[in-house]
Amino acid sequence: MFTIDAHLDLSMNALEWNRDLKLPVAEINKREDGLTDKPDRCKATVSLPELRKGNIGLVVATQIARYVAPGNPLPGWHSPEQAWAQTQGQLAWYKAMEEAGEMIQINDIASLEKHLALWTNESSNDNKPIGYILSLEGADSIVTINHLEKAYQYGLRAVGPAHYGPGRYANGTDATGKMNANGLALLKKMEELNIILDATHLCDDAFWQAMDHFNGHIWASHNNVRALVNHNRQFSDEQIKELINRGAVIGGALDAWMMVPNWVRGQSTPQSMNCTLEIMIDHLDHICQIAGNTLHIGIGSDLDGAFGKEQCPYDLETIADLQKLPSMFEKKGYSPADIENIMHGNWLRFLGNAWK
Numbered sequence: 001m002f003t004i005d006a007h008l009d010l011s012m013n014a015l016e017w018n019r020d021l022k023l024p025v026a027e028i029n030k031r032e033d034g035l036t037d038k039p040d041r042c043k044a045t046v047s048l049p050e051l052r053k054g055n056i057g058l059v060v061a062t063q064i065a066r067y068v069a070p071g072n073p074l075p076g077w078h079s080p081e082q083a084w085a086q087t088q089g090q091l092a093w094y095k096a097m098e099e100a101g102e103m104i105q106i107n108d109i110a111s112l113e114k115h116l117a118l119w120t121n122e123s124s125n126d127n128k129p130i131g132y133i134l135s136l137e138g139a140d141s142i143v144t145i146n147h148l149e150k151a152y153q154y155g156l157r158a159v160g161p162a163h164y165g166p167g168r169y170a171n172g173t174d175a176t177g178k179m180n181a182n183g184l185a186l187l188k189k190m191e192e193l194n195i196i197l198d199a200t201h202l203c204d205d206a207f208w209q210a211m212d213h214f215n216g217h218i219w220a221s222h223n224n225v226r227a228l229v230n231h232n233r234q235f236s237d238e239q240i241k242e243l244i245n246r247g248a249v250i251g252g253a254l255d256a257w258m259m260v261p262n263w264v265r266g267q268s269t270p271q272s273m274n275c276t277l278e279i280m281i282d283h284l285d286h287i288c289q290i291a292g293n294t295l296h297i298g299i300g301s302d303l304d305g306a307f308g309k310e311q312c313p314y315d316l317e318t319i320a321d322l323q324k325l326p327s328m329f330e331k332k333g334y335s336p337a338d339i340e341n342i343m344h345g346n347w348l349r350f351l352g353n354a355w356k
């Protein structure tokens with residue numbers, strides 16, 4: 001079934017993990033044999049051929065770069081300009097993939113419709129470019145509001161103002177506190193440019209403030225629920241209700257610590273914690289129970305988002321295994337129409353509204 005994944009850090013993997021995503025995952029992992037600089041070496045699950053194999057023809061792909069003020073212990077750049085430069089390198093990689101015929105940027109209704117026609121025709125996926133909608137995870141790299149305009153020009157269509165910790169525009173996961181004047185100005189400019197607000201990673205204070213101030217289109221690209229794993233990175237039922245009222249679609253994520261409670265990074269294993277793809281369905285099902293329908297969920301796997309096979313469902317070898325989901329949803333009693341909505345229809349309806 002044609003599938004959309006609303007959150008993949010592809011350029012980060014290419015440039016910070018040094019992964020040639022044109023290759024099959026097995027080759028990428030083989031090349032990493034012996035490397036110990038990151039915990040997920042040899043445990044990649046994502047590459048462009050695997051996406052084709054899994055019929056995942058459209059993804060939301062990120063630029064990501066953090067600024068850290070003195071005293072902030074998180075990894076990051078010491079100035080916004082350096083963070084901007086990193087995102088421009090990431091953009092250069094996406095452009096190189098376009099030149100190589102491996103990817104294609106989707107940024108309006110016309111390009112979306114053309115791409116869908118290509119991916120839903122009968123021919124083999126082997127030579128089809130992966131469509132990508134460009135998104136920015138954490139807005140620290142937007143040096144000034146004028147940079148957002150530049151970014152829109154090169155195709156940026158969604159922004160999550162926050163990531164982890166304190167941000168220049170909004171505080172994120174594990175942080176607290178409302179947005180400053182710059183954060184509110186960013187939201188205003190996003191609304192003006194019709195850039196989608198990604199509510200993922202906003203801390204609770206910033207989340208509710210953003211809901212009050214932003215009148216544009218809102219999604220949550222990769223987010224699970226607090227009712228099942230109680231952490232500030234997850235959505236409370238009240239947040240889910242608000243997002244549903246705003247017409248949002250929420251993408252279920254496959255990072256194990258967000259799926260099963262009491263995950264200990266570096267110690268827990270997917271097998272010992274019984275972390276399977278079905279757990280993501282539990283999170284998504286919780287959202288459907290609140291909504292009373294299946295119209296507000298999709299997939300935003302975040303696979304290879306600084307974790308690999310050591311920290312994702314053990315019944316997933318590569319991202320192509322997302323194709324196991326339709327039959328799993330069916331077993332849970334979801335109808336064929338529900339399943340099509342979840343695998344692609346809800347994101348497409350959202351984009352149709354946002355870009356009309």
Ligand SMILES: [Zn+2]
Binds near residue numbers: 137
């Ligand atoms: Zn994230």
